[in-house]
Every structure is written in structure tokens, then in C-alpha cells.
Amino acid sequence: MRRLSASSSPFFFLLLMLCCGWARASMGLAELPAAPGDGPVTVFYPSADAARLIKRARFTLDVAAQGAPAPGNGRLVVVSHGSGGAPWVHADIARSLVEAGFVVAMPEHKADNYKDDSNPGPDSWTIRPAEVSRAIDAVAQDPRFASLLKLDKVGMYGMSAGGHTALSLAGGRWSPAAFTRHCEANLVDDFQSCVGLITRLTGGPLDGIKKWAALLVIRHRFGDDATPREHTDPRIAAIVAGVPSSADFDMASLANPRVPLGLITAGQDRWLVPRFHSDRVLAACLPRCELIADMPTGGHGALLSPPPPGLSGLIGDMLNDTPGFDRPNVLQDVNAKTTAFFRTHLLP
Template sequence: MRRSSSLFFLFLAFFCDWARASMGMAELPAAPGDGPVTVFYPSADAARPTQRARFTLDLAVQGAPVPGNGRLVIVSHGSGGAPWVHADIARSLVEAGFVVAMPEHKADNYKDDSDPGPDSWTMRPAEVSRAIDAVARDPRFAPMLRLDKVGMYGMSAGGHTALSLAGGRWSPAAFARHCEANLVDDFQSCVGLITRLTGGPLDGIRKWAALFVIRHRFGDDVAPREHTDPRIAAIVAGVPSSADFDMASLADPRVPLGLITAGQDRWLIPRFHSDRVLAACLPRCELIADMPTGGHGALLSPPPPELSGLIGDMLDDPPGFDRQNVLPDVNTKTTAFFRKHLLP
């Protein structure tokens, strides 16, 4: 039955306008207190090379939308992230008929990265809900969408958002406890890109300063963070930040949950993050794709160009990672997951 449904979907797509459409792009204005929401969608207008930040993308900017499959997927970017590094997964989803919306997370985006970490993680799930609201208010997209079953995809800090929306509970104090116990082994997860351990004489000061700040800011905040949205019906978490979650809360996700992992992730070491989630939720979640040779930036596609220093070390592809062959397959599997759980 499932195979015949898939064949019917492909047959239908052949005759639909969106099957031959380009990828449109529009920006919904920011609501009070929020950043803008970038929307990608099937468009009848021709795409043209378009410069966005350091990227050139083929987009039909403000192109006329055409009806797709009637479903929306929200994408939550990583720390300091932007919509443009998720353009390839957006294109895969748009080619399958989805509308894709990406909120700009406050004080943790490429324009303003002043407050990443637990403060941002606390706000992000509600920002996802308000992004759905923003699309629902827009007269171009609202008539084409059924918002009773929305998909959600998040990568890195966006993966943390995804796990929250899947029913996961976490607290800033749990983040502090994790860093107290595993500071050296999971240093970048605890401090981000502010500094790194070098093996030199200043490492002791770096570790002391990191723990002082983490304990002072987060150690006493034990209130569990929870946020769900009944409209969200399927979730994908890519290389998620997750060491601060109560894993019991992820043992039975409230909606279908898929994971994407990267074996060479040195920013969010798998044994503290994605491996723990999989151990807690399997078989009630699904491993969509494992990239044994992929690093933390493997899902950034197109990848940020000309990175250097610590951010380059964390996000550039490790030797041996076959991006050209691996990423299209991961995007296809991710799109298939949303098609399976969101379409009739």
C-alpha cells in the first residue's frame, strides 16, 4: 500500500505545476520582538542567480507562488546561522511541493550572535510557533496550506529546538551540570566559539573562566523548559545539541522524530549529544541518516565559504567526507520522512 501511494505521489507530481516550478523566496516582516521569517516555496516565475550574504543562489525572489502539496516545514538554524546555509534542504522540500519557512532566531543569528546557548534555546521553540503564525497570516501562502500537520527541521542549536518541540525537557542547570562533568571532553559545546583548549599553559585559566561564567549564569536555573505546538506533526533533528535534556522525556517522542548524525562532529561530540538521544528514543524514533565521516558542518548546504580559525575547524568538512554524494542522499531521505508523515 505504501509503495502504491508513493507511485501515485510521483505520478501526480508529474502533472502538477509545482513539479516544474522554481524555488521562490520571500521575507515576511518581523513581528514585534521577532526577526523576519524567510520563506521558500514553489514559484511559477523563473529563478535567477541571487546574492545573499556570501552565497549565490538560484531563486525567484518575490516570485508568484503556485500550490504545492499543502504542507509547511519550519527550519530552525544553528547558532549564528542564516537561511542560506539550508538552501539545499529547502530546495529538496520545495521540489516535493512543501513550503519552507525559516525564522531568524533572536540574538543568535548571522546578523547578531550576541546571546547563543541556553538563553536562545529557551526562546527558540516559541519563535518556531510564531513563524507558523506568520505564514498563516500571509495572504500569499495561507490559502495554499493546511496547518494542522506542520513539519519541523532543526540543525545543531536548531536540533535542540527540534527536540524541545518533540516533547523533550531540559534546563539551564542541566547544561551547567553537564559542563562541570565534561568540560574538557565537550569544551566547544559548553563555550561555543569564544575560545578553545590548546594544551598550553593558559588552558587552566580558560577552564576556570568557562566554569565560572556557566555556573554564575545557569547553575541555579533548574526550571524545566518545555514547549510543544499541536500543529507540528513530524520533526527532524540534525546533529542536535542535547546534553542538557532529561533523556526520559525523549524516550517516547510525542510525534514522529528522525535523527541525522555525524560521526566526526567535534563541536557536539556524538557520545554526549546525538548518540544519547538515539539510545533513549530508539525504536520510537528513526535514524534517517548517519554520516560516519561527516563533521558538525556537514548539513550546512551550501557550506559557508572561506572559513578560518576555530569556526573553520568546527564547520569545514573533515578529510574523506564525500559531500557531493552524501548530502543529496541525506536531503532525499529527509524529504521522504516528511512526505511519509505529513502527506495523506
């Protein structure tokens, strides 16, 4: 009978995985099909299968596409993308989490994603938290992942509009009327937050018409609807909000977050000006929340990693790196701190 050497024994490989962790595993990639009324859910996870380069939209990813899931740490983190966003711009934070043993799920938010960006803003913000909950359900129902996960303590990460989702799930209350009031009072100073990427103020003779039209549309769409929007999912046990859209929140509702809440801020954010957004949240929730990282030279797109290539015009001005931003070192540090936050609050 052939003798097995230690290095060829299945037990040896199991022991190696247990001793050395799953950091050497590939990052698997799968897409759960869309349920009625929802978009698909993209899942990144530890996989023992070999990775290879694949193309997704304008991005090249080094993943084990449809690879067999490998055991990790048993915990799930859901990521909520920004307006018009895609899973691929969060691949680096996903990789950091996967290398720590987490499974990462990213729902495609209806009418506010890279395939269809027809209805961003308060309409999307209203439905996004429930889409996060249904993404947890979708992972729980998939036999590839259900047996590997304990879903009593789920993490949630959101960036920009996804940060708005994160604050909602942390116990924050907001309303369309609050958004209208913010834009009425601060339209010039927070113009892109109120109108998105449709246009910008230039100091020219058309600025008056732009401001009038912006307020006309905002008042017509969102008006005086002061019904508080809130959503709770008891499975979610730790939340990170990166450069969150937050000017429409009742800050008193964020003074005592219902779960551990971490924030990531960018000092040069010109899309969601910090004094109206992340700075207000920090002022409301400290010391009951945690500033995971501040990026003094980071702009609004600093957390998009990898960043979308070749952006120009207004969207480039909003998302491209600002001068002096040390992207490789800053993002490595921020992703490590974010992963450590989830490890602290989700693992035994």
C-alpha cells in the same frame, strides 16, 4: 476565431502540473517582515516564475525572488538554524523540500543569528520553540501562502542549536542547571559545546585559566535553575533533528517522542561530540524514533548546504568538511531521505 492548440491551452498546463508534479517549478524566495520582538521569517516555496541568480550575504542563490507562489502539496516545514546561523546555509534542504511541494519557513532566532550572535546557548534555547510557533503564525497570516496551506500537520527541521529546538518540540525537557552540570562534568571532552567559539583548549599553560573562566561564566549565567523548559505546538506533526545539541535534556522525556522524530548524526562532529549529544538521544528514543541518516565521516558542518565559504581558524576547524567526506553524494542522499520522512508523515 483562433483555435487553441493543446500545448497552448491553460488546461494543458494545469494538467501538466498535476501529472508531472511541481518538481520543475522554480524555488521562490520571500521574507516576511519581523513582528514586534521577532526577526523576519524567510520563506522558500514552489513558484511558477522564472528563477535568477541573486546574492544573499556570501551566498549566490538561484531563486525566484518575490515570485508568485504556485500550488504545492499544501504542507509547511519550519527550519530552525544553528547558533549564529542564516537561512542561506539551509537552501539545499529547502530546495529538496520545495521540489516535493512543501513550503519552507525559516525564522531568524533572536540574538543568535548571523546578524546578531550576542546571546547563544540556553537563553536562546529557551525562546526558540516559541519563535518556531510564531513563524507558523506569520505564514498563516500572509495571504500569499495562507490559501495554499493546511496547517494542522506542520513539519519541523532543526540543525545544531536548531536540533535542540527540534527536540524541545518533540517533547524533550531540559534546564539551564542540566547544562551547567554537563559542563562541570565534561568540560574538557565537550569544551566547544560549553563555550562555543570564544576559545579552545590547546594543551598549553593557559588551559587551566580557560577552564576556570568557562565554569565561572557558566555557573554565573545558568547556575542551578532547574526549571524544566518545554514547549508544545499541536500543529507540528513530524520533526527532524540534525546533529542536535542535547546534553542538557532529561533523556527520559525523549524516550517516547510526542510526534514522529527522525535524527541525522555525524560521526566526526567535534563541536557537539556525539557521545554527549546525538548518541544519547538515539539510545533514549530508539525504536520510537528513526535514524534518518548517519554520516560517519561528516563533521558538525556537514548539514550546512551550501557551506559557508572561506571559513578559517576555530570556526573553520568546527564546520569545514573533514577529510574523506563525500559532500555532494552524501548530502543529496541525506536531503532525499529527510524529504521522504516529511512526505511519509505529513502527506495523506
